[in-house]
Amino acid sequence: MKKFNNILSKIEQYFIGILLLIIAFMLFINVLLRFLGSSLVWSEEVARYSIVWVTFIGSSVCIYKGAHIGVDAIMNILSDRGKKILTIITILISIVFTIIFTYLSFIIIKNVLITNQESSTIKIPMVYVYGAMPVGGILMLLRYTQEFVLKLKDGENK
Template sequence: MRILKKAEDVFVGTALIAATLVLFVNIVLRYFFDANTTWAEEFIRYAMIWIAFIGSSICFRRGIHVGVDLLINSVSKAGKKVLQVYINIIAVVFMIFLIKFGFDLVIFSMDTGQITPSLEIKMYWIYLAIPVGAILSIVHIITQTINLLRNYQTSLD
């Protein structure tokens, strides 16, 4: 699990740095040298897609996804844990749909042979961010749920 955590963090950090550098270089080229790279905007767009989906799994791992605390704060301590387990189950179901439809999109893109206009890479590499991010999210949600249930059992003893 530690390796997965490190890989996610390194990937997102590297992608953010790369996108920022490409954006900076493109701005300098455009405004100071009246030159422009055709691939920069496309690279940044696709990097941000991967950052968003892998970043989503990082948010699940850290428990920092946006949520509505009003309901959770209005129930007892035991009720919070039960409610959190139900929320995690719903999140896993949603992620399963993302995986299914994400893989459908990847397979469709592979069958049609779509490529990106400027970078000329296979489009399925971009679409692959959806199921990969969802799978990583499920791993973190299940891990959190197991930890929550273990803590729940020890707190009832």
């Protein structure tokens, strides 16, 4: 499980890193070309859609690293047992939200496929853009489930 987790984490992080480098390079070249009186009309659209992918894959990485925003004022006043219970409740709520989000994102994908939507400039099927939602949702669900199992195992050892 730990080996799979590390491999998945590396894939996600390399994907995000490479995509961010491509976005930065592409937009830099476009700025230079605009200075010279020309531009790549498709670069902004590609960058926008790439950032959508970075966001959804990045949310899975944030779960893995424990980097999501949280309010710890309540955690600071709770006992160790209370902290553990609140953490498990928070993870369960996150799992429920992620399941609903992923389910609804598949419905959106279905509607995009039915309507055969394309992007305005580069004319790619929008299913590739909207595909970031279910992929990110599945990855987040996997991460939250792993976190839940780890928290339960941690409680058994004490």
